[in-house]
Amino acid sequence: MAKISIFQYAIGNSDWSVTGLHNIKLFTHKTGNNTKAIAVPYDFDYSGIVNAIYAIPSENLDINSVTERYFLGPCYSKETYEIMLKEFITKKSEIYNMIENFDLLKERSKKNMLSYLDSFYSQIEKKNATSYFLNNCLK
DSSP: OHHHHHHHHHTTOOOOBTTTTBSEEEEEEEETTEEEEEEEEOOOTTSTTTOOTTOOOOTTSSOSSTTSOOOOOBOOOHHHHHHHHHHHHHTHHHHHHHHHTOTTSOHHHHHHHHHHHHHHHHHHTSTTTHHHHHHHSBO
């Protein structure tokens, strides 16, 4: 869940909810006697990274544009955020390469998407980046 929350924040998507199952599908995998649910996000047209011309933020959020990031994740420990942010940093070049090499995107769209992600990475690569998530998580 922490990873999904940070992913949604990274792409600037505030049009999702796990509890409301809005733009999230839950899949279950049975292991032994436990059934584990895996949340899979979808429908990113209202995200800042896509920046669709018709996309507007929810009235419930204190943002003026879908390109403004708004963290909608639940609260986790500092250690959990550190682990998740480190994973995003480790995967940065992989993510950028995927966008750069995606043939169905126009060059301008690629440039805009990468620039949008640059601001996310600039934020999480700073010392004490976890403080933003700790202070803005949904309590």
